[in-house]
Amino acid sequence: xxxxxxxxxxxxxxxxxxxxxxxxxIAQAAKKAGADIELIRNGSWGASWLEPLVEVEVDGARIAxxxxxxxxxxxxxxxxxxxxxPHERRLGPTVEIPYLINQDRWTFWRCGLxxxxxxxxxxxxxxxxxxxxALAEGAESVLDAVMxxxxxxxxxxGFPTGIKWRxxxxxxxxxxxxxxxxDEGDSGTFSDxxxxxxxxxGLIECMAIAGFxxxxxxxxxxxxxxxxxxxxxxxxxxxxxxxxxxxxNNIKDSGFDFDIELHLGAxxxxxxxxxxxxxxxxxxxxxxRFKPPLPAHEGLFGKPTVVNNVVTLAxxxxxxxxxxxxxxxxxxxxxxxxxxxxxxxNIKRGGLVEKSFGITxxxxxxxxxxxxxxxxxIKAVQVGGPLGAYIPAEQLDxxxxxxxxIGIGAMVGHGGIVVFDDTSNMAQLARFAMEFCAIxxxxxxxxxxxxxxxxxxxxxxxxxGDNREENYDLLVDLCDTMESASLxxxxxxxxxxxxxxxxxxxxxFSSSEEA
Amino acid sequence: xxxxxxETTSKIVADFGSKPEMLxxxxxxxxxxxGWIPEETIRQLAExxxxxxxxxxxxxxxxxxxxxxxxxxxxxxxxQAEACQAMGSRxxxxxxxxxxxxxxxxTENDITLEPVYCLGNCALSPAVMINGKTxxxxxxxxxxxxxxxxxxxx
Numbered sequence: 308x309x310x311x312x313x314x315x316x317x318x319x320x321x322x323x324x325x326x327x328x329x330x331x332x333i334a335q336a337a338k339k340a341g342a343d344i345e346l347i348r349n350g351s352w353g354a355s356w357l358e359p360l361v362e363v364e365v366d367g368a369r370i371a372x373x374x375x376x377x378x379x380x381x382x383x384x385x386x387x388x389x390x391x392x393p394h395e396r397r398l399g400p401t402v403e404i405p406y407l408i409n410q411d412r413w414t415f416w417r418c419g420l421x422x423x424x425x426x427x428x429x430x431x432x433x434x435x436x437x438x439x440x441a442l443a444e445g446a447e448s449v450l451d452a453v454m455x456x457x458x459x460x461x462x463x464x465g466f467p468t469g470i471k472w473r474x475x476x477x478x479x480x481x482x483x484x485x486x487x488x489x490d491e492g493d494s495g496t497f498s499d500x501x502x503x504x505x506x507x508x509g510l511i512e513c514m515a516i517a518g519f520x521x522x523x524x525x526x527x528x529x530x531x532x533x534x535x536x537x538x539x540x541x542x543x544x545x546x547x548x549x550x551x552x553x554x555x556n557n558i559k560d561s562g563f564d565f566d567i568e569l570h571l572g573a574x575x576x577x578x579x580x581x582x583x584x585x586x587x588x589x590x591x592x593x594x595x596r597f598k599p600p601l602p603a604h605e606g607l608f609g610k611p612t613v614v615n616n617v618v619t620l621a622x623x624x625x626x627x628x629x630x631x632x633x634x635x636x637x638x639x640x641x642x643x644x645x646x647x648x649x650x651x652x653n654i655k656r657g658g659l660v661e662k663s664f665g666i667t668x669x670x671x672x673x674x675x676x677x678x679x680x681x682x683x684x685i686k687a688v689q690v691g692g693p694l695g696a697y698i699p700a701e702q703l704d705x706x707x708x709x710x711x712x713i714g715i716g717a718m719v720g721h722g723g724i725v726v727f728d729d730t731s732n733m734a735q736l737a738r739f740a741m742e743f744c745a746i747x748x749x750x751x752x753x754x755x756x757x758x759x760x761x762x763x764x765x766x767x768x769x770x771x772g773d774n775r776e777e778n779y780d781l782l783v784d785l786c787d788t789m790e791s792a793s794l795x796x797x798x799x800x801x802x803x804x805x806x807x808x809x810x811x812x813x814x815x816f817s818s819s820e821e822a
Numbered sequence: 823x824x825x826x827x828x829e830t831t832s833k834i835v836a837d838f839g840s841k842p843e844m845l846x847x848x849x850x851x852x853x854x855x856x857g858w859i860p861e862e863t864i865r866q867l868a869e870x871x872x873x874x875x876x877x878x879x880x881x882x883x884x885x886x887x888x889x890x891x892x893x894x895x896x897x898x899x900x901x902q903a904e905a906c907q908a909m910g911s912r913x914x915x916x917x918x919x920x921x922x923x924x925x926x927x928x929t930e931n932d933i934t935l936e937p938v939y940c941l942g943n944c945a946l947s948p949a950v951m952i953n954g955k956t957x958x959x960x961x962x963x964x965x966x967x968x969x970x971x972x973x974x975x976x
Contacts, residue, residue, distance in 0.1 A: 323943050323958030355945035494903030497942040532850060532887055533941050535954050571850045574886035576939060590845035592884040608843075650945060652908030657945025680909065689904055725905045725944065736904065743903075743939065749884075 310345045311389045312364040313337075316419070317348035318504045319536050320497070320658075325376055326359040332380040333361070342389055350505020352419030353647075353659030354406050362401055365391040371404060372396040406656065406675060411637060413645045414622045415498075415661045418505035424543055426551045429508045435553055437624035441516045442561040449520040450476060453623060455631025457643030462488055462579070462616030463691060463720040463796075465709045468623075471613060474603040475521040478611035485517045485526035486588065486607055486614045490572050490579040492531060493692025495723030498647035499617035501659050503530075503537045506621070507544035511554065511567060513620040516627060517613055518565040526567045527607065529584050532574055542569055576693075576747040580795045581614040583749060594749045595795045616721070618647055638664035642708040642719075650676045652689075652725035662707075669703040672726060683728040687812065689736075691720020693743055694800035696807035697733060716807065718800075733812035737805045738766040744801040755798025758789040762805065769816045782809070823895055826856040831863055835870045842871040845881055849888050857897075858889040893934035896972050898922075899951040902937045905944035910961075914948050917962050921969075 315330040316322075330346060337344045354360065357373040364370075370391035372383065379396055386394040398404060401419075421428045429435070441449045454469030475483055487510065491499040503510060514526040530538055545567050548554045556564045575593045577583045582596035585607050606612025622644065626634050634644045642664035648671055650657045655677035662671070668688060672678065679685060687697040696717040698705070705711055712719045727736075741762030748755045762785055769778045786802035793799040808815065834851050838844035848867065852859055859882055868875040882888045900906075900915050915926070915937075924930040926937050943949040946958030950965065952972050960968065 319941075319956050320943050320946055320958060323946055323949065323956045355943075358946070491942060492940055494940045495905040495944045496940075497944055500942040531942075533938060533951075536956075570847055572885075573846055573850055573853075573888060574938075575884065587846055588843075590841075590843040590847070590881070592881055594884075652905040652944065652947060654945070657947075659945075693904060723905075723944070725908055727908045731908065736907070739904070739907070747939070 310343045312345045312347055313389075314347045314349045314362040314364075314369065316351045316358065316360060317423075317536070317540070318351035318358075319500060319534070320355040321351055321358040321360065322536065324358050328377040329359045329361060329375050329380065332377040336380050336384045340384060344389070347422050349421065350418050350423045351501055352401070352407055353415060353501055353661075354404065354656070355658040356656040357398070357404075357406075357658075363388055363391055369401040371398040371401045373398045406658070406660075409675070410661050411645050411663045412661050413625055413634065413637070414618060415502060415506070415647055415659065417509055418501060421506065423505055423507055423540060424547060426508065426547055426553075433624075433628065434508055435512055437627040438512050438515050438519075438553070439559070441519055441627055442559070442563060446476065446520045446522070449516060449627055452626050452631040453520070456626045456634040457631070457638075457641070458619065458622055458626065458634065459642070459709070460616060461618040461622070461646065461721065463493070463718070465719070468615065468619055471603055471615070472517065472521055474601075475523070475611045475613045478604055480611055482610045483521055483523035484607045484610055484612040485514050485521070485523050486585065486602075486612050487514055487526065487528040487620055488579065488581060488584055488614055488616050489528050489530040489537075490584060491534075491617070491721070492576040492579045493694075493721050493723050495651040495689065495725035496649050496692060496721045497651075498649050498659055498722065500534055500537050502617055502621055502647075503534075504540050507541050508548055508553075509624060510617055510621050511544060511548050513623045514567060515554065515558065515565045516623055517615065517620060519563055521611075521613055523613065524564045524566070526565065527588055528567060528569045529572060529578070529588055530569060531572045538569070538571060545569060575749075576743075577749045577795070577797050580797065583795075584614070585612065592749070594751050595797075597794070639706065639708055641710060646707065646719070646722045648707070648722045648724055650724055650726070653679045653681055653728045654726045655680050664708050665706050667704050667706050668698070668724065671707070671724060672703065676726070679726060679728045681728045681730075683730065685726055686729045686731050687727045687733060689725040689727070689804065690723065691718040692723055693740060694718070694796055694803055695720050695723075696803045697727075697736065697811065698807070699811040716803065716810075718803070732815055733808045734766065734770055734815040737808035738763050738770070740801055740804040741766060744797060748797060752792070752794040752798060754789045754792040755794070755801070758785055758793075758798060759801060761785060762789075762801070766805075772817070775816065779809070823857045823893075825892075826852055826860065826863055828866060831866050832870065835867065840870060842873050845871060845873070845878065846885070849882060849885075853887055853889065857893045858891060861890075891929070894929045894932040895976075896933045897936065897953055898933060898969075898972075899936045899938040899941075901939070901941050901943075901947070901949045901951075903940040903944075905940075906948040909947035911948040914950075914960065914962065914965065918965060921966070
């Protein structure tokens with residue numbers, strides 16, 4: 308009889324609620340029962356609210372058990388877990404979980420499905436197929452596909468990827484680089500992390516495709532230090548891919564050389580800004596550069612560099628495999644394709660939801676997320692990280708679309724959606740936006756460095772009821788200055804959440820005194 | 823935690839090819855293994871990487887991870903970012919400060935308490951990291967359990 312496959316995620320969210328202990332308990336219980344099992348540490352499907360999500364393969368189908376704890380293992384084995392037996396934790400076949408099957412998985416489709424550190428499993432699931440196709444069809448064909456796909460930068464800025472790649476490809480010079488921005492610092496976002504932990508070779512493959520398309524032989528991944536597990540998985544995946552001949556010199560006899568160096572950040576939020584990241588990759592303080600020159604012309608070590616977010620890069624494999632038109636056929640208007648939305652904060656069913664653009668916030672939060680975790684009414688939703696506006700409950704029908712969000716003074720950003728219930732004090736959150744900017748400002752430009760400190764001081768006075776109207780005007784004026792005169796998004800967009808609180812939740816400034 | 827010595831510093835520098843552009847990685851390796859960066863290490867790195875002391879000092883000062891004071895053997899980080907705030911991280915932080923009788927950034931009784939701005943576990947907020955391991959859905963009771971486990975590991 309074949310060994311029974313049991314999947315227990317090795318992914319930060321799953322481990323944060325006990326997946327390692329569950330895996331250990333399963334191994335011990337199987338040994339005790341004399342059962343022949345193969346314990347596979349897969350990545351996560353992204354349904355964090357179901358973690359630890361254990362799956363057992365029965366007759367080729369994977370049966371899911373949700374929110375399993377180590378203390379459940381004894382009763383699960385007694386309930387014939389290895390045959391997919393009934394138990395209160397049993398959800399049924401993974402392929403029937405509505406949260407998962409109602410998504411449009413273009414970039415994240417292998418996450419949860421495969422063993423992230425197995426080249427064989429990766430190749431069995433179309434791994435390196437796109438790179439092989441690219442190598443066979445040539446760089447122009449990749450550039451055309453990416454351009455036709457309408458893919459835009461998923462890190463937050465939404466710049467067209469095809470144009471960026473074309474610019475680097477056309478830039479003069481022998482040495483060019485691919486720099487993958489994995490400094491996922493925005494609160495409420497974890498899609499880069501899930502991808503890197505669950506399908507690291509998917510990213511590696513796409514970085515090689517990018518290198519081939521623009522003529523770069525070296526790639527860097529700048530990973531934030533708050534992700535130690537990701538670092539361990541990614542390092543092993545890079546080494547494994549290299550051993551298998553998918554990185555290094557003359558990849559699969561194509562004549563194309565490409566390798567990847569993994570760098571760790573050191574706790575600086577602003578290093579997620581592309582030029583600050585390049586400075587940090589060069590071993591310096593993460594201080595923002597003036598633009599121009601653009602990194603596509605003068606990037607890492609002054610060489611033409613493609614700086615792309617993890618999800619942007621990882622979306623390319625299927626664009627190469629299936630063609631740009633297929634990707635462009637999803638989404639709405641100028642927001643083509645899919646985005647990995649992340650439901651976070653006060654939400655019942657938090658996790659990753661990859662969906663075509665055009666879905667509304669309400670559909671995401673209610674249909675997928677099941678409303679607030681507290682069961683209380685929603686007061687506000689912050690989309691796009693700490694620099695995104697707080698959107699009031701009345702605007703939840705806005706479709707997720709870069710331009711529609713700009714239209715309401717908000718931003719889609721990296722797709723993080725943080726839900727707050729009616730007990731939240733928005734004045735305190737406005738203050739936090741300024742305080743966070745003061746803590747994280749790189750200090751290069753005055754509006755950000757000084758403005759942020761003046762900002763929370765003014766908000767403190769408003770909260771204390773000191774000359775509230777005069778200070779209101781002062782705060783608006785300060786926001787204008789920061790927005791128009793800061794060097795990068797840190798100072799330039801910190802006013803977004805602040806202004807949204809002034810506009811929609813002004814009453815919280817007066818109620819804070821008692822709070 | 824052992825204190826970094828001259829020889830180990832040289833070895834780490836050599837592991838990174840003695841390249842000045844690897845300074846952030848070198849410092850990250852030192853902090854990962856020894857918890858902090860003493861003044862004499864800054865001096866040594868400047869010399870071995872052919873950088874000015876001001877350059878190295880600037881980089882050390884710039885990044886939150888690069889502590890210049892010796893931390894406790896246990897490092898407890900509580901996420902302060904928005905998604906965790908939405909699930910009560912402010913209250914949890916206050917509770918931790920009271921329970922441990924210390925402020926953020928302090929080291930007492932071999933424990934260092936620090937803020938962190940996002941651990942990427944925002945679907946299972948609030949999040950806490952203890953000695954490099956992230957924990958989700960941490961309420962006061964769970965926080966106490968985690969502290970007990972941490973102390974039990976001594």
